[in-house]
Amino acid sequence: MIVARTIEEIKGIVASSCVTIGNFDGVHQGHQKLIGTVRDKARALGLLSVVVTFDPHPLRVLTGKPTMPFITQTRQKLELIAALGVELTLVLEFTRDMAALTPEEFVVRYLLQGLSMRELVIGYDYAMGKGRKGNHELLKALGEKYGYNTQRLDPVIIEDAVVSSTRIRDLVQAGEVWEARPLLGRFHQLCAPVEHGQDRGGKLLGFPTANLHIEEQLTPKPGVYALWAELDGELIPAVANIGFNPTFGNTAMSVEAHLLDFRGDLYGRELKIHFVQRIRAERKFDSLDALKARIADDVALARQILAMPEASPPRPLTPGERIVTCGG
Numbered sequence: 001m002i003v004a005r006t007i008e009e010i011k012g013i014v015a016s017s018c019v020t021i022g023n024f025d026g027v028h029q030g031h032q033k034l035i036g037t038v039r040d041k042a043r044a045l046g047l048l049s050v051v052v053t054f055d056p057h058p059l060r061v062l063t064g065k066p067t068m069p070f071i072t073q074t075r076q077k078l079e080l081i082a083a084l085g086v087e088l089t090l091v092l093e094f095t096r097d098m099a100a101l102t103p104e105e106f107v108v109r110y111l112l113q114g115l116s117m118r119e120l121v122i123g124y125d126y127a128m129g130k131g132r133k134g135n136h137e138l139l140k141a142l143g144e145k146y147g148y149n150t151q152r153l154d155p156v157i158i159e160d161a162v163v164s165s166t167r168i169r170d171l172v173q174a175g176e177v178w179e180a181r182p183l184l185g186r187f188h189q190l191c192a193p194v195e196h197g198q199d200r201g202g203k204l205l206g207f208p209t210a211n212l213h214i215e216e217q218l219t220p221k222p223g224v225y226a227l228w229a230e231l232d233g234e235l236i237p238a239v240a241n242i243g244f245n246p247t248f249g250n251t252a253m254s255v256e257a258h259l260l261d262f263r264g265d266l267y268g269r270e271l272k273i274h275f276v277q278r279i280r281a282e283r284k285f286d287s288l289d290a291l292k293a294r295i296a297d298d299v300a301l302a303r304q305i306l307a308m309p310e311a312s313p314p315r316p317l318t319p320g321e322r323i324v325t326c327g328g
Helices: 029-045 058-063 074-082 103-112 136-146 165-173 177-184 288-306
Strands: 002-004 017-021 048-054 088-092 117-122 149-152 188-195 210-212 223-231 234-243 254-259 270-280
Touching (some): 029 048, 029 117, 029 177, 074 088, 074 188, 103 117, 103 136, 117 136, 136 149, 165 177, 177 188, 177 270, 210 270, 223 254, 223 288, 234 270, 234 288, 254 270, 270 288
Parallel strands (some): 002 088, 017 117, 048 088, 117 149
Antiparallel strands (some): 188 210, 210 254, 223 234, 234 254
């Protein structure tokens, strides 16, 4: 998949396209339906399949305040979109000037002049432009004026409720990562470099851990989790503790993963962790021996959980799904 960040980067190379547009936080089942429809329609009509998204998230620009953590960071989002077989993703810088554009101005400047759009696919509740006036009715009318077709998809319903980023975020923050999986169509993931921690895991407890440097990512509720750790495309069973290590009286939250049956230096390397199931809440133990015994139990339970067919490891990206920056 090619990634471009400005219309100028792809000027003259897009003959005609099928487009969907949105923030796509989480690239969940609803987003996957949208993107898959664009992919299939583009192939059937001989068009270029295009996803248009934004960075930073419009909420951060419009409110000027810190926002809730997003389910996926931009790089994660692009990897997940690439895995769906899209040919081009345009990541536009969202600014207040862009927010001031009318829907018609945005459609003409970016989608028609920039992408030669012939087909537009939107979600059931999508609205764009100043005042969010660019709803399905207006976009359809603009299509009749400028010569493109508009298709609106119905929402994806799972367990009697619409799949949404808000619903997924609430589940993850409640520690219900197993329940979030069917909505995401995958396990919730974090991706971060491994940094030096207190080094208690190996020296004091006999369970060496990778301390992850997490910034602005949606972290599950404190507790112990069974998960898959992904290192350079290899999936390794693991168990992780999220929280404050109350036995040691820490004041800062940490994310520490113990990779089962792994030997090697992880410092400075990037680790992606896929949360499968919460094992228990974090608690304070009376002694190191009690903590060590409980960690051993956690490891044994994590092995049982990860051996279940429903907990099969995710599929890493194939070389054919790699991301190529436009012009590079």
